[in-house]
Amino acid sequence: MAAEEVAGPRATDARRVVLVTGANSGIGLALCERILSEDNQIHLCMACRNMQKAEAAKSELQLSHPGADISLLKIDVGNINSVIQAAQEIRQRYQHVDYLYLNAGIMLNPHFSLKAFLSSLLSRKVFTMFQTGEGLLTQEDWLTDDGLQQVFMTNVFGHFLLIRNLEPVLGQAGCTSQVVWTSSSNARKSAFNLTDYQHSQGQESYSSSKYATDLLNVGLNKHYNSKGLFSSVVCPGLVLTNLTYGIFPPVLWTLITPIMWLIRVFMNSFTLSPYNGTEALVWLFTQKPESLDPMVKYLSCTSGFGNNYVTSCKMDVDVETAEIFYQELLKLEGKMKEKSDVTGDHS
Numbered sequence: 001m002a003a004e005e006v007a008g009p010r011a012t013d014a015r016r017v018v019l020v021t022g023a024n025s026g027i028g029l030a031l032c033e034r035i036l037s038e039d040n041q042i043h044l045c046m047a048c049r050n051m052q053k054a055e056a057a058k059s060e061l062q063l064s065h066p067g068a069d070i071s072l073l074k075i076d077v078g079n080i081n082s083v084i085q086a087a088q089e090i091r092q093r094y095q096h097v098d099y100l101y102l103n104a105g106i107m108l109n110p111h112f113s114l115k116a117f118l119s120s121l122l123s124r125k126v127f128t129m130f131q132t133g134e135g136l137l138t139q140e141d142w143l144t145d146d147g148l149q150q151v152f153m154t155n156v157f158g159h160f161l162l163i164r165n166l167e168p169v170l171g172q173a174g175c176t177s178q179v180v181w182t183s184s185s186n187a188r189k190s191a192f193n194l195t196d197y198q199h200s201q202g203q204e205s206y207s208s209s210k211y212a213t214d215l216l217n218v219g220l221n222k223h224y225n226s227k228g229l230f231s232s233v234v235c236p237g238l239v240l241t242n243l244t245y246g247i248f249p250p251v252l253w254t255l256i257t258p259i260m261w262l263i264r265v266f267m268n269s270f271t272l273s274p275y276n277g278t279e280a281l282v283w284l285f286t287q288k289p290e291s292l293d294p295m296v297k298y299l300s301c302t303s304g305f306g307n308n309y310v311t312s313c314k315m316d317v318d319v320e321t322a323e324i325f326y327q328e329l330l331k332l333e334g335k336m337k338e339k340s341d342v343t344g345d346h347s
Ligand SMILES: NC(=O)C1=CN([C@@H]2O[C@H](COP(=O)(O)OP(=O)(O)OC[C@H]3O[C@@H](n4cnc5c(N)ncnc54)[C@H](OP(=O)(O)O)[C@@H]3O)[C@@H](O)[C@H]2O)C=CC1
Pocket: 021, 022, 023, 024, 025, 026, 027, 028, 047, 048, 049, 050, 053, 075, 076, 077, 078, 079, 103, 104, 105, 106, 154, 182, 183, 184, 185, 235, 236, 237, 238, 239, 240, 241, 242, 243, 244
């Protein structure tokens, strides 16, 4: 589909531009809905890989928010050329991007370990298990056409390249930009290895990729705050979406919903609905980015009575590792660029 067919009207300078990746379903779509309710004067750009799904999501939003200024953008964050082309299109459309929600994400073919679940249930690890899913899931992963690990490319590197290619429209003098990563409570230091940061060797690519976003957040703040670009990380809690429907089918989630409501009395991380899960993402939309702590994660929480609120917790990240990882990503960016120069693959 040609870019003109899906692009909305050019956003005027007065309107704040909010761009959301993975905006056609789950947390991304709920975020778009809530941000439009918060401020109907924004220009919303829904960045999606499937334009049919994106059109359907846009129509849904326009029903609930008639007159909202929404455009679509095609991007596959799992493909380098697609990211570069999308960034070029964004630079042409907008003079400034105010909010960049890096939300698109995948967990490939998750396997649930019933044995680990039952043994954690009877141990002191039970709260950590329900909060983070630690030890319960393993996943598959494969290579992209660019020769990178799919989960790393989609959840981390595609978004990193997007930021790098959007530099001219992010954070100008007197006009900050805020980047918000949808990370996860499943992010775990022990699943991440600097010498195998794409996680080609292990079976916890999701956990590794989410820890990588936490590290990258620290690196981005170090290198970009002086240029007016600020980065934050959010954990939406456990939310029932297409991603979790890859773990259990929807019918099974429906059957255990009463148990999950019960667990929510003791654990605020069972946000469950996409609306609840976006609480911290929406809260960040209302904050001054300069006032945020780059070393903390913002958590969406839901109480046993169903009330939403935001808490924060310190990230398990050290500044040196974050810097080494940041430099590794720059090297990888250079390597991929060199490869495309040699092969002439600029499609
Ligand atoms: N659900 C949960 O419990 C939690 C989710 N998260 C994170 O929240 C984010 C949103 O996930 P969620 O809403 O749960 O799941 P969904 O599967 O509903 O949403 C994921 C979105 O990302 C898009 N996406 C996936 N791959 C690509 C790609 N290569 N290029 C562009 N878009 C892509 C999907 O598009 P398409 O429809 O075309 O597949 C979809 O719009 C993810 O980053 C996830 O890791 C974090 C913590 C908990």
